[in-house]
Amino acid sequence: MQSACSQCNLHELCLPVGMSIEDVERLDALVGARRKVRRQQPLYRAGEPFEAIYAIKLGWFKTDVLLEDGREQVTGFQMSGEMLGLDGISTEVHTCNAVALEDSEVCVIPYDRLEELSREVEGLQHQFHKVMSREIVRDHGVMMLLGSxxxxxxxxxxxxxxxxxxxxxxxxxxxxxxxxxxxxxxxxxxxxxxxxxxxxxxxxxxxxxxxxxxxxxxxxxxxxxxxxxxxxxx
Amino acid sequence: MQSACSQCNLHELCLPVGMSIEDVERLDALVGARRKVRRQQPLYRAGEPFEAIYAIKLGWFKTDVLLEDGREQVTGFQMSGEMLGLDGISTEVHTCNAVALEDSEVCVIPYDRLEELSREVEGLQHQFHKVMSREIVRDHGVMMLLGSxxxxxxxxxxxxxxxxxxxxxxxxxxxxxxxxxxxxxxxxxxxxxxxxxxxxxxxxxxxxxxxxxxxxxxxxxxxxxxxxxxxxxx
DNA sequence: CGAGAAGTTGAGAATCATCAAGCGTTGTGG
DNA sequence: CCACAACGCTTGATGATTCTCAACTTCTCG
CATH class of the missing domain: 1.10.10.10 (Winged helix-like DNA-binding domain superfamily/Winged helix DNA-binding domain)
Incomplete structure (x- = not known):
């Protein structure tokens, strides 16, 4: 099964925002297979080597961090058009678990190839940076929530x-x-x-x-x- | 006064990590003036247009978000070698306030030129992504703190x-x-x-x-x- | 249909907030 | 250079919110 950002109804929310048709087609070539993840199954786990980021095509996920003593902190709930795995870039190891809340499907975006392409496609680079920044802003909102x-x-x-x-x-x-x-x-x-x-x-x-x-x-x-x-x- | 990443003793912590000497010199050319910020003064405020990110050369900052009713949530304390302003990329407007906790000095990195150069310098691109990702991981740690x-x-x-x-x-x-x-x-x-x-x-x-x-x-x-x-x- | 998971509700306990008073430090102006 | 004011910090007493423990209900799924 092939993924195709150019065909996807989420392209207004996802990585392709603001990109030309030709550029989105280059992105298509990069996005590897889709991957189905069944309810309660992990997409990735903390500690696993980081290789790709994921765009949610369909379904819901949660991300969480575990403390040694068993305490769990859910750090977010993600739905279609949102990105997973950004935490892994910094250390090249995933730092949280991503678990499907229902049967779901993600687009696998190999990270090294994403960096490669985003050096060539300005629109992709820009949008990717926006996605990361949006995650930071979202996190600040959660801190506000939790803290005050x-x-x-x-x-x-x-x-x-x-x-x-x-x-x-x-x-x-x-x-x-x-x-x-x-x-x-x-x-x-x-x-x-x-x-x-x-x-x-x-x-x-x-x-x-x-x-x-x-x-x-x-x-x-x-x-x-x-x-x-x-x-x-x- | 000129800034020079190649001369800076923070280059092991800051953006130049992992870059070649020649590449760091290209970064030097990009980094505009330094800017001094006196204690209690803002480096930027929520709502201001986003134009640059900042590397802290010297001193301490806090970032905070304000709710309409006056509640304040401090979202982080930043020290030398750490980056400020990443929140502004997503909407091109700063979403928090950054205030100096003591007389401080930052390196101003014009954002459009950073994107430009990081399309050419792979090491810079990679390190910049790591910095953003590290911020996300840090935020998850704070959520753990606040939530559990x-x-x-x-x-x-x-x-x-x-x-x-x-x-x-x-x-x-x-x-x-x-x-x-x-x-x-x-x-x-x-x-x-x-x-x-x-x-x-x-x-x-x-x-x-x-x-x-x-x-x-x-x-x-x-x-x-x-x-x-x-x-x-x- | 039954068992287990998920959700609701109540009573009592613990943690943290609020209100209040007082102390120490810092900085400024007489 | 000293005095005093302002600010930041500490400590105590009381109170509110949320947690804990427990029982019970409802839903889900094999």
Whole structure:
């Protein structure tokens, strides 16, 4: 099976943004096979040698870091059009685990060849840098979340972020399925799963969100937004 | 005043890592003026157009993000040999503030020219990517800190990180001056300044660290390390 | 259909925040 | 050069948020 960025409906979100048709075709040649990853299976693990980055064609992933004592920190949830593996560039070894949350498919982009091509194709170079920078900005947002928001604010920010990303892909921003468990959400938000569950219940009681297990319907967007702008409690 | 990467004692830490002498000289030509920034002054502010990245020649900075309601989240403390401004690449606008913690000096690297040269100099391209990736990995470490560690663990991890960075620059890993206030440390670690202060006092009582205002002497390195490997409390 | 995983809810406990007072250091102007 | 003000830091008492432990319900999947 061949991948073809030029044919892909994600090219407005993914690496090809801003590239000419000819250049995207050069990128096509570079992108190796696609790879399917089944639910719960790792795309890569911390410690493995770094060789490629991955663009998510379809599905959902989480990335996490483990401490020796078993503590897990989920560092992100990635969906179609987003990139995985950037952490490996610095040491040439992956520093986190990437695990599929549902049956998924990624485009494998051999890293040495990406560097090669991006020396020739300015648009690719530029977009790749933007993707890395966007990841840094995203991480700062998560720090803000973890460092200065209380539980309900964190969950509201999380839902609003998901909503926006679904919207950017042409899905409903108001109604969607969570691919991750309460425990995984909790790990990402620095909360225990019970706290996440209680916050969901509270949102439901207040009419902000209709929650039915993993099915979410946002009923009061401005209410959720207002929640985040409350004065700091910590 | 001219900057010259080839003359700089930080070239083992900074962008020139792994580049040939000739290539570093090309980088010299690119690096514009140095810029001095006085204590408490911003190098750049969130919202300003992005034009250059900065390598810290001398001094200390903090980067922070502000929420509308006035909450501040410090996203990092940067010292000599480290890079500032990478967040601006994604949107071509700076997304955080960079403020000098003491009188400092940076090398200004015009971004468009950096992209230009890194298309020609493979070593520069590679090192620049590593620098960005390292920032992502660092951010994941901070998430781990904020999301799954308790107050004393966070402070211990913070001190160990500083120790290691001083060491890499040829300074004592055991004795150093903090350039930031308790409030800034607290913001970075997701804690209130009182909590930071209490944790310092506790470390002092336990003989782990001698604290005298901003002067720090690590007395029991393994004790500090052990502290982080305690079972999770949250 | 049953077993295990995931989610919800309650009660009590722990950690950290808040509020408040006081001390030490630094820097400036008389 | 000293005095005083401002700022940063420390410490104590109290309170709020979130965690922990536990029981129970609901959903999922073989």
């Amino acid at each position: 928001m209380r539980a309900e604010e964190r969950l509201a920010a999380f839902l609003l972020n998901l909503s926006q990303r679904f919207n950017a892909r042409g899905f409903s921003p108001a109604e969607f399925h969570l691919r991750m468990t309460r425990d995984e959400i909790g790990s990402y938000l620095g909360l225990k799963l019970e706290t996440v569950s209680r916050a969901f219940s509270r949102f439901q009681d207040e009419g902000l969100v209709a929650v039915q297990q993993k099915h979410i319907r946002i009923q009061n967007l401005t209410g959720l937004r207002r929640l985040i702008q409350q004065p700091a409690a910590r | 560690m308790r107050a004393e663990e966070r402070l211990a991890a913070f001190l160990l990180n500083l120790s290691q960075r001083f060491n890499a620059r040829g300074f004592s890993p055991a004795e150093f001056h903090l350039r930031m206030t308790r409030d800034e440390i607290g913001s970075y670690l997701g804690l209130k300044l009182e909590t930071v202060s209490r944790a310092f006092s506790r470390f002092q009582d336990e003989g782990l660290v001698a604290v005298q205002q901003k002067h720090i002497r690590i007395q029991n390195l393994t004790g500090l390390r052990r502290l982080i490997q305690q079972p999770a409390a949250r």
